[in-house]
Amino acid sequence: SAVISQKPSRDICQRGTSLTIQCQVDSQVTMMFWYRQQPGQSLTLIATANQGSEATYESGFVIDKFPISRPNLTFSTLTVSNMSPEDSSIYLCSARGTSARTDTQYFGPGTRLTVL
Amino acid sequence: GQSLEQPSEVTAVEGAIVQINCTYQTSGFYGLSWYQQHDGGAPTFLSYNALDGLEETGRFSSFLSRSDSYGYLLLQELQMKDSASYFCAVTGFQKLVFGTGTRLLVSP
Numbered sequence: 001s002a003v004i005s006q007k008p009s010r011d012i013c014q015r016g017t018s019l020t021i022q023c024q025v026d027s028q029v030t031m032m033f034w035y036r037q038q039p040g041q042s043l044t045l046i047a048t049a050n051q052g053s054e055a056t057y058e059s060g061f062v063i064d065k066f067p068i069s070r071p072n073l074t075f076s077t078l079t080v081s082n083m084s085p086e087d088s089s090i091y092l093c094s095a096r097g098t099s100a101r102t103d104t105q106y107f108g109p110g111t112r113l114t115v116l
Numbered sequence: 117g118q119s120l121e122q123p124s125e126v127t128a129v130e131g132a133i134v135q136i137n138c139t140y141q142t143s144g145f146y147g148l149s150w151y152q153q154h155d156g157g158a159p160t161f162l163s164y165n166a167l168d169g170l171e172e173t174g175r176f177s178s179f180l181s182r183s184d185s186y187g188y189l190l191l192q193e194l195q196m197k198d199s200a201s202y203f204c205a206v207t208g209f210q211k212l213v214f215g216t217g218t219r220l221l222v223s224p
Contacts, residue, residue, distance in 0.1 A: 004158075031210065042203060043159065043214040092158065096212070103147060103166070105205075105212050107158040 002027050004108035006093050012114045013083055020079045021111045023093030028073040030097030034066070037090045037110070046091075049076040083115045118142040120204055120215030127221045128194050136189045136218045138204030146207040148180050148187045151214075154200045162189070164207070194222050 003026040013019050023032065032049040047068055048056040055068035070076040080087050093108040120140040128134040138148065147166035151159040165171050165180035165187060177190040191198055199222045204215040 033211065042217045045211060045213060048211055094212075103149065103164040103207060104161045105149070106161070109158050 001104075002029060002095050002106040004093055004095055004106055006091075006108040006111050008111060009109065010112040010114075012116060015084050015115055017083055018079055018081045019083065019113060020077050021091055021093070023076045023078070023108055025074045025095045025106075029095040030073075031095065032070060032076045033094040033096075033105075034068060034076070034078045035092040035094060035107075037092060039090070043092065046078070049078075080113065083113075085115045088113055088115045118206065118208070118213050120206060120213065122202075122204060122215045122218045124216070125219045125221065127223065129223050130194055130196060132194050133190065133192045134194060134220065136191075136202050136204075136220070138187045138189075138215050140185050140187075140204070140206055140215070142185075142206045142208060142213065144208040145182070146209070148178070149205045149207060149212065150176075150178050150189045151203045151205060152200050153203065153217075159203065162202075191220070196222050196224070198222050 005024045007022045034046040035043040037043045045058050046061045049068050049070040051070045065081055067079045090110045090112050092110045094105050096105040122138050149164045150162040152162050153159040163171055163178040165178050170179045175192045180187040201217050201219050203217045205212045
């Protein structure tokens, strides 16, 4: 299995500012993803973080608002830019493609973001 | 587009059996997964069906019918710790798309 850590675990930010969330996986993985989840709701895929190239964004999410980096096979960052209260949510990093099972996707503990 | 529908909430008592259904409409279907998420926790993988039929893992079983675009998660011998949210998820081309989620409440 893969163990995923995220930093920070939570933050309270002012509108108009930006926050960068870091995701570290303890083993090399083929695919990394970023999700958003409102409390009590389902997970919405923001983008697939591609190593060495631009991330692939889902409909409704754009690079200017959610720039993503993935410099290597075990690390990725998601930035939430020019934040507004509507960006308050839990942001989850996820990874797939470890040596154990490629159909299993692992999740980090999430970053709880509150924008005032 | 893609959509996965689940009942919003299911209640049951300890020791009972409960079935959580999932119907989906999607393109690029490779398989159906199930995830469990406790309040405040991360989703954790439960099971995966790529082919029609039943997969059993301990107290949990998962079923898939590709022709009906339908699957379910069966939880047997329910325990209090099974109270959580359960999500079906479609494995499409290179990504996982989650269903609406079912909150399971297990009472004594």
